[in-house]
Each structure stands twice: as structure tokens, then as C-alpha cells.
Amino acid sequence: MTTSDQDRAMATGKWIAAGSVGLAVVGFMLWAMGAFTPAVPVEETQQQAFERQCRNKIEALVNAEFMGTSDLGVRDEAITNRGTLGYDGVSVQFLDNCSYKVTSFVEAPNGFGVTVRHNYTAVLINDRERNEWRLESFEALPR
Structure with a gap:
């Protein structure tokens, strides 16, 4: 070397x-x-699991629309546009004890074929023991 x-x-x-x-x-x-x-995995208490399952904004929005469209006189198959999270004027607010206040809209043609927006506010309760949603109140808002 x-x-x-x-x-x-x-x-x-x-x-x-x-x-x-x-x-x-x-x-x-x-x-x-x-x-x-x-x-380290953190064990979830029963109350925490209930709260986590309870807080589902999308389910609340879909169920408010599903249960409320008949009160608006709108057939589900006629709906051309639905309120989704992120739209102006669409909100889903968690109240307490698995209840929600949903403010949204659906658009559907009226009897003359003109598309009309129907605004509404609904209060729903998610009954986890029965595994069902209940519509507490529904109010059609002025256009």
C-alpha cells in the first residue's frame, strides 16, 4: 500500500x-x-363509548332529511339537491344526551316543475338503547 x-x-x-x-x-x-x-392504549369508559357513538353529525343530518321531507310535502325520489355539511346555512349542532339540532335544506320541483328550496330546522334524539332516531320537532323555515 x-x-x-x-x-x-x-x-x-x-x-x-x-x-x-x-x-x-x-x-x-x-x-x-x-x-x-x-x-399505551387508553381504556374507554362506558360513558365515553356512549358519547363517541352518540356524536355522529352525518347520521343526524341524513335522518333529519329522511324524517322531515314528508312534513315538507316533498317526495324523497323528487329531491334534486340536499344540504350537506360545508354548505352555507347547513349546520348540525350537538345539544346534549344524544340530541341534535339540524338546520338544512332540500331542493325539489314543485307541482309546476320549478325547483324550490325548502329550508328546515329539526331536533332529533339518537336513542342508543333502542338503536333508533326520533324526530322531536320539525319546523319549515321561511324561504
Whole structure:
């Protein structure tokens, strides 16, 4: 081996040693911050499970529309547009004890074929013991 080959080998060895030390330092820092700590599952209480199952805005919106369209005099198959979360004026508010206040709309043609928007507010209760939704109140809003 010539001197230049020995110098290159020494330089390469130094870089490998420096890289190993760097990796060790980064690994230690990650360990110290808790990056390698496994997630500990948290047991859910019965009340927490009930609350989680109870809070379903999409189910509330769909059931309000399904139960309320007959009160508006609109046939379900005639609906051309429905209120969805994200539209202006559409809201689903969780009240308490699995009840919701839904404000939304449906659009459907009237008897003359003109599409009309029907705004409404409904209050529903999600009865988890019976596994059913109940319509507490329904109000058609002015257009």
C-alpha cells in the first residue's frame, strides 16, 4: 500500500467513525424525547363509548332529511339537491344526551316543475338503547 492509499483509508475510517457517532447521538436524542415509546392504549369508559357513538353529525343530518321531507310535502325520489355539511346555512349542532339540532335544506320541483328550496330546522334524539332516531320537532323555515 502506498502512502496516498493509507491516507485515503485513514480519512475514510474517520468519516465512518464520525457518521457512527452522529447516528448514535441522533438515536439517543430520539429516545430521550420518547419517540420510541410505544403508545399505551387508553381504556374507554362506558360513558365515553356512549358519547363517541352518540356524536355522529352525518347520521343526524341524513335522518333529519329522511324524517322531515314528508312534513315538507316533498317526495324523497323528487329531491334534486340536499344540504350537506360545508354548505352555507347547513349546520348540525350537538345539544346534549344524544340530541341534535339540524338546520338544512332540500331542493325539489314543485307541482309546476320549478325547483324550490325548502329550508328546515329539526331536533332529533339518537336513542342508543333502542338503536333508533326520533324526530322531536320539525319546523319549515321561511324561504
